[in-house]
Amino acid sequence: xxxxxxxxxxxxxxxxxxxxxxxxxxxxxxxxxxxxxxxxxxxxxxxxxxxxxxxxxxxxxxxxxxxxxxxxxxxxxxxxxxxxxxxxxxxxxxxxxxxxxxxxxxxxxxxxxxxxxxxxxxxxxxxxxxxxxxxxxxxxxxxxxxxxxxxxxxxxxxxxxxxxxxxxxxxxxxxxxxxxxxxxxxxxxxxxxxxxxxxxxxxxxxxxxxxxxxxxxxxxxxxxxxxxxxxxxxx
Numbered sequence: 633x634x635x636x637x638x639x640x641x642x643x644x645x646x647x648x649x650x651x652x653x654x655x656x657x658x659x660x661x662x663x664x665x666x667x668x669x670x671x672x673x674x675x676x677x678x679x680x681x682x683x684x685x686x687x688x689x690x691x692x693x694x695x696x697x698x699x700x701x702x703x704x705x706x707x708x709x710x711x712x713x714x715x716x717x718x719x720x721x722x723x724x725x726x727x728x729x730x731x732x733x734x735x736x737x738x739x740x741x742x743x744x745x746x747x748x749x750x751x752x753x754x755x756x757x758x759x760x761x762x763x764x765x766x767x768x769x770x771x772x773x774x775x776x777x778x779x780x781x782x783x784x785x786x787x788x789x790x791x792x793x794x795x796x797x798x799x800x801x802x803x804x805x806x807x808x809x810x811x812x813x814x815x816x817x818x819x820x821x822x823x824x825x826x827x828x829x830x831x832x833x834x835x836x837x838x839x840x841x842x843x844x845x846x847x848x849x850x851x852x853x854x855x856x857x858x859x860x861x862x863x864x865x866x867x
Contacts, residue, residue, distance in 0.1 A: 659691040664734060664757050665699055671762035674753060675705070675730070682728035684710040684721045684744065686735040689757065696734065715848045718744050725750060738769060743848065745770045746777075780850065783857040784864070787818070787839035793858075794824040795845030802844040805861055809842055830854045 675681065681700055683693045690712055697707040708727050711720040721731055721744045731752045733741050736759070741752045745765055752765040790813050794806045806822055813820035820842075823833065828845060830852055841858040843849045850858045 657690075658688060660688045660757055661691075662757060664689070664692050664696065664755055667755055667757065667760050667762055668696060668699060670760075671755075672703070674762050674764065675700075675732075678705070678730040678751075680706040680708070680727060680729045682708050682710050682721065682724045682731045682750070684713045684731060684733050686740060687712055689734040692734055692757075696732070713740050713744060715739055715743060715846070718747050722747055738765070739848075741765045742769055742773055746773055777850075777863070780857045780859050781863060784840045784842075784859045787857075789837070789839045790818060790820040791833070791836060791838035791841045791856075792820055792822050793828050793833075793841055793843045793845055793849070794822055795828055796824055796826050797845070800845040802861075805844045809844070809861060809864075 683696055685693060693709045693711070697709055700707040708724045710724045710731075713721055713733070718740075725748050728750060731744055731748070731750055732755060733744065733752055734755045734757065736756050738754075741754050742765070745752045753762060754765055755762045790809075792806045792809050794803060795801060810820040810822060821836075821838070823836070825832070828843075828849065833841070834855060838856060841854060841856055842861060842864070843858055844861050847860045847862070850860055850863075852858070
């Protein structure tokens with residue numbers, strides 16, 4: 633069986649009823665050093681760099697670290713970041729002046745920026761550009777967050793979202809929130825399922841959704857405000 637070099641972390645092979653899962657690391661092979669060298673001035677003023685990427689560019693992190701250190705900078709490898717998990721960036725936050733994200737799009741850099749005060753640079757291997765995440769993107773996200781939280785404060789009926797997917801199932805937290813809301817005189821209901829999206833939650837009448845699953849669910853276009861359980865600490 634021939635496997636094409638797709639940009640993904642896992643390939644699922646289902647040849648028979650007895651399903652077997654084969655995990656194959658698929659990396660983007662093109663070196664990013666040409667891009668880094670061309671736009672090296674973007675790093676001007678920063679001495680200690682934190683390196684993170686998505687799965688298909690993990691093979692570039694050590695190469696980039698060695699390149700930066702050859703230029704007199706320090707570099708720490710954080711590792712892989714996900715849309716719903718930036719812990720590998722946060723664990724080195726106090727050691728670095730700036731984060732260098734290797735990958736495409738704004739989704740992951742905004743996720744990092746929302747969790748830290750450190751600037752985020754983006755090296756896109758496909759467009760061949762290295763640039764700083766625009767501050768306006770972070771400000772726009774924080775503005776939306778404030779709007780969601782303001783509406784959450786006023787809510788009387790909460791729908792607590794529980795994902796049944798591996799790694800996202802958080803039943804204990806959901807029941808804890810339900811008990812807390814009800815002790816404050818509010819109403820709260822649990823909604824559990826594998827797919828939690830605006831379409832299959834549309835019929836239910838709640839004032840606010842509280843998410844215990846993937847934190848980036850708040851970026852979807854729901855008809856009612858959605859807040860992450862951890863964001864309630866900000867209220």
